[in-house]
Amino acid sequence: MKPLNDTKGTAPVVALDALADGALLEVEAVVDGDAESLILHRDGEAVRAWYNVCPHAGRRLDWAPGEFLRSKDGLVVCAAHGASFELGAGECVAGPCRGESLRAVPVEVRDGAVWLA
Numbered sequence: 001m002k003p004l005n006d007t008k009g010t011a012p013v014v015a016l017d018a019l020a021d022g023a024l025l026e027v028e029a030v031v032d033g034d035a036e037s038l039i040l041h042r043d044g045e046a047v048r049a050w051y052n053v054c055p056h057a058g059r060r061l062d063w064a065p066g067e068f069l070r071s072k073d074g075l076v077v078c079a080a081h082g083a084s085f086e087l088g089a090g091e092c093v094a095g096p097c098r099g100e101s102l103r104a105v106p107v108e109v110r111d112g113a114v115w116l117a
């Protein structure tokens with residue numbers, strides 16, 4: 001998804017309605033002046049975000065842009081070597097980087113949209 005925000009964060013990353021409850025969404029956003037791929041996860045009215053970078057070998061987690069593998073119990077699974085991450089703290093709970101975590105990006109929900117915090 002193309003970035004909606006600018007370097008000063010004066011536009012939202014994405015409308016909240018674009019993210020179904022429980023879903024993952026890949027977006028591109030400018031963070032600290034650099035275009036980054038982010039993973040957004042909606043949990044009710046809350047949204048968490050992480051860089052789309054696996055702590056194991058630095059690869060993107062999606063197998064195609066915006067297409068994520070999910071386990072039966074809702075973990076997101078890195079398409080490269082199968083590391084599995086829970087979607088609370090983004091911790092790897094199985095696989096080659098067990099115990100490490102995705103790098104969080106602070107976001108907030110306001111005015112019906114997700115913003116970089």
Ligand code: FES
Nearest residue numbers: 054056057078081
């Ligand atoms: S890069 Fe994700 S498991 Fe290896």
